Amino acid sequence: MKNLYLGVDIGSVSINIVAIDEANKLQFKLYTRNSGNPIELVKKGLSKFEDEIEIQNYQISGVGVTGSGRQLIAYVLGADTVKNEITAHARASTYYHPDAGTIFEIGGQDSKLIIVEDGIAVDFAMNTVCAAGTGSFLDHQAERLGVPIEEFGGLALEADRDVRIAGRCTVFAESDMISKQQYGFTKPEIIKGLSKALVRNYMNNLVRNRVLEGRYIFQGGVAANVGIKAAFEDEIDAEVTVPEHHDVMGAIGIAMLAKRDVKRSGKASSFRGFDLTEQQFETKSFECGDCANNCEVIKVIADGKVIAVTGDRCGKWEASLIGDSVVSSETDSRKEESSADKISKKKNKDPEEIEVDLYKVDPEEEKQVMKELEELEDQEELEESDKDEKEDNVLV
Amino acid sequence: MKNRKIGIPRALLYYYYFPFWLKLLTELNLEPVISDSTSRELLDKGVKKSLSEICVPIKVMIGHLINLDQKEVDYIFLPRFRSIRKGVVLCPKFLGLPDMVKHSLPGLNTELISDQIDSKNDNIADYSNHQKLAAVLDIPKKEMKKALKKAAEFWQRYRKLLYKGYLIDDFAKIEDIEALENLISKFETDNNFPQSKRKKIKTAGKEEVVDIALIGYVYNVFDQYINMDIINKLKEMGVRVHTFSMVAEEIIEKELSSLRKPMFWEFTNKLYGAAEHYFKNDKIDGVIHLTAFGCGPDSMLGQILEVDAKENNKAFMTLRIDEQTGESHIITRIEAFIDLLRLKKEKN
Incomplete structure (x- = not known):
């Protein structure tokens, strides 16, 4: 039986599932649009995976989840590793391109810059308050111009000249684009201008005064856009590499990290098995009124059984689950520890006791x-x- | 006679001076009443009553004053911090705080006692800084001076512990002066190590322990609500946390002397001195600058730190907090930062 490691990246725009083997070779790859129900999409993805490979020859030895929706899906899958997407992306690109110096990553709702030295990430930046210049904005503009997103980038290459479009903010960018359209500029020219504005925005917000070194890697969903790639090459005046699996690099990275973690801990994977595709999942939320924080507490329920509680700042709802021995074995042991810690701390309301226990x-x-x-x-x-x-x- | 209740908001410099104030009021036979910990409800109320453009720490302060007002205290003690270093003032929002409060909260029922603090150094125990307090509460000068002296001594004991490596967090939840005195005596006498100096720390999956200096103002670093409990999050991820309050005054002064001139604002200077100290220290793996969105002094400090971090080859990250940020962005960033430091460490 061969070991496979599952990597799942729950992004704002896409959900990606990959499986790698011991040699980090990609055995399965799925890129789907996130239409708003991540649990269902992951279940569908897993069924597809089960159908495509001869599952009896393999066993799932580790599961990693990353992306902005990682927390919920980690509970659903029973993940071994739950990590942020920056680390995951860096892991995958430094594996495929050990000579990488700079990684541009533009996803659906965020953009990142990772600086690499000698194969390890040494610095990173992530867009802060504003989602200007990310995939969802491009999506929106493609729709408005009536161009399928797949052809959007190619069109930019057709233009001989570009128009200047404000890159600071998408609201201004959009009004700029509309007014340029009214002046009679062609679609390719406007798209080229937009691509340049997006890259300018990226440079101003993320790169700032950093010195970039080659080799330049461009990944994330937006890397499929040849127009943006060309705009990057224009801006830094160097060649930009788009990895073969640029769209699922986060998932590959997290699968590699899961492999590492499972090996390190020596424990069996806590994957809930392919049966979960048959299970009914639902989430319920309620506002806890026990203190002035009024946290929105979310319960994850699988076939009527609560498998996770999250969202409470104090950890007491999270901890309430731990008391239930039936499910405690399914929760992340690290969580258990920290929640148990919190309970013991909470008990010590008397300052004298705190003193002793500090x-x-x-x-x-x-x-x-x-x-x-x-x-x-x-x-x-x-x-x-x-x-x-x-x-x-x-x-x- | 029943002890009069004096309200102190648990905001801004509370985290820096609370042992001083608690001791002072107790010595004067007054009953200190501290506002509740920052919560969503408290912040929401503060936000509603504040100028929309002002920084979050001030909004938090307004929330705490509303909270105190409901606690039926006799007075609220809200000093106007003008200076705690010769020739340097605090951020203008501190200088104008009592006035700003009067205009933001016209319906405040409790009388404010707002002495102006003008001090050459961190020790604010001079009688001149507490004249209004003495006048309003009818406290004889001699008695006031005696209480101030005791409070200052107590505060110095607390600071020595901070310099030993204890976090303000270790004390800040205690409001009862006796419990605080006991805790301070206990820390002074036993040879226990604070977390910042412990050698072995449990980490998930036996990962490397990393040392991170968390540079930020006390009211951002130690208000667990507003910073999403960052210190405990870091600790859970196997990090030894270091803050500016652990760096002794002499060290900060030495670092500052290398500046052509100090910056205009206090605490910004302290953060600078501490950060430079950490930049040069090999034991520190990375520095995080925790700043509130729209902080004026930090717009200068942040840039300087960014440049100096690069010069010292130290990993550096800026974390911005605001009133409505979700937890996930903080977790993503600190997690990625720690991963990066670990990779670096494991490689060596």
């Missing part, structure tokens, strides 16, 4: 403290030498 939560930690006490002396020595150093610095 740094000695359990006997194991007590032991640790004793060990550290022994190390006290050399620690102090270190600090003293540290101080000397500081003085030196000042003198210089």
